Amino acid sequence: MSQKVKIGIIGTGGIARAHVSAYRKLPFVEIVAVADVIPGKARQFTELEGLKDTAAYDSHTELLAQDLDGVSICTPNVSHHRTAVDSLRAGKQVLLEKPMSVTLAEALEMAQTARETGRMLTLGFQPRYDPNMKLLQDIVQSGRLGKVYYVETGGGRRRGMPGGTFISKKLAGAGAMADIGCYSLDMALNTMGYPRPVSVSAFTSNHFGTNPVYHPEAAKFEVEDFGVAMVRFENDLVLQFKISWAMHMDTLGATMFLGTDAGLKVTPAGSGPWSGVWDGAVGAMTMFHDDFGGHTSTNVPLIGHSLNLFDEKVRDFAEAVRDGRPAPIPGEQILIQQAIIDGVLRSAEARREVSVELPN
Template sequence: MTLKVGIIGCGGIANGKHMPALAEIESVEMTAFCDLQFERAEQAKTGFGSPSAGVYTDYKEMLEKEELDVVHVCTPNSSHEEITIAALKADNHVMCEKPMAKTSEQARNMLEAAKKTGKKLTIGYQNRFRTDSRYLQEVCREGALGDIYFGKAHAIRRRAVPTWGVFLDEEAQGGGPLIDIGTHALDLTLWMMNNYQPKYVVGKAYHKLAETRDAANAWGAWDPEQFSVEDSAFGFITMENGATIFLEASWALNSLDVKEAKTTLCGTKAGADMNDGLTINGEDHSLLYEKKIELQTGGVDFYDGTEDRPEVAEARSWIEAILNDTEPVVKPEEALVVTEILEAIYESSKTGQPVYL
């Protein structure tokens, strides 16, 4: 069976992740492309679509005219809710790029629409599909770390502010590094801990280095006048069972401790971190140990193994969940909790008070 897929939003994340990944899956045919800029949708069709694929600038027209099975939503955060719900109601399964939505209310509306329509909904957290993530998740599920009562979610860049698109626009995105890359680190940490019951959150977002002119930056100096989101944010989350999580996220921070989409876990039996590869640590027969996990699947000259790249593994798993009628790896209920926590950090920063969930 071949699934017909429509792409809404043909910008950077669609071209860098979604469309190349879907192109590697035999049971997928991309038959419709939509973008506010017709040229971008046309280019997407040329690069990834079937010869007869439709090209649109209005997603509502696309959903009305095209007979699709799946829709990938790759648009700014502020439009995730509207487009996802419309696609679900048009009888499509939906993968929405992270974060689930700009607000928790919007995310809950998306989840409710998925339940009412009976269609599958997942969110694009591709870091779950990395080799180290999948290994560590199995270790956690087997109970090798014991009761995981403390975690750190790392998303720290020293100077890597995205200066294109709407990344710096608070109205379109809902925030900066916290909602952009902090969301990946938090998703990984919650997934490893298998704990989706937050109790309260305390957080602080900063707009400090954003005011720097002619700043050093991976993608060229940013315009301080356009930088309306935070440049860094930090949150402390207490869960219902007493476990705690520290979340750190930055696009620009005077720190050499740089790491992105990584987690550190501390349990009663052992701990784990992704700081330098993947390391498990603990105590055995009254002696401490560190176990470095070999993540390469090759091991011989001219052969690196056959594992999919994370974005391809994500897309393949998603398509197989549809074909086999199974749950997607990233459940919308889990992504909703991520959005609730991120929103609470922003709220706590504004009020100076803890936010109870």
């Protein structure tokens, strides 16, 4: 590998600007190329971002033909599958923005391609870089809660519905489930070591998104703005998953882990109508347990830090490329949550419990 890690960015929407900002803070990284399917948009992006020495292309295939070590994929959901598979087959290491894909079949092919090519496919879940997420995982996996038998996670915005590609079933695949629900699932599943799901029973609706009183693109709104599901896992664990882009309520409650010896309540950081979901940091953690013959609770001291979690995500990927390390957040892991989201959508449509089957 050359002295500097050569990076390409595919897709030039708002999230791509955050990738540029993060890469610029890494002296060992060079942004070599940018691509976007809209003619001229990549060149416009390089000019706006001051990337005067960066090549611009109107297709990801042109970009992938260049001498690059890795790529950031910042395209709409519908493009994740094809762009990631092509990037892996072109020998590039891949940082893919969430969600992994539109369908489970696509996610399976992406994970399989990463295995076959020996290239890295890592997913962009920056909340994992909050040191308190690691603290949470350490507490649960230490056994202090005893056997964890029930987990409840999710979150809701009183008003927080996006538009454009996010509300098209063809382009996004799913709505709130994939957009913000994937963060909640990763937070809970990673804490539990990503157990394998066996069935899902779910309900979804879009009462707010399809109502012009609440959304300016109501006539084009095709995905769910609310969903709830009960997920069963192989190890006698159940998870209640709930998510909402809009609701007449201030919160859908905290995340909780119920164990035979103790319980743990975790709340997200942030405030305001767009907060209340697990796309950021930990706000507070409380353990509930019995001691001295009575009920008691302990506030878990949080780890203070000033980390920019998004920057940490990009840095970890770039360093993994430079050092030859495995994927920080491997696609094979996120495949499990993709299977859950797929199960949620199938169950909601069928109005019954459905099985979740994953290859070994």
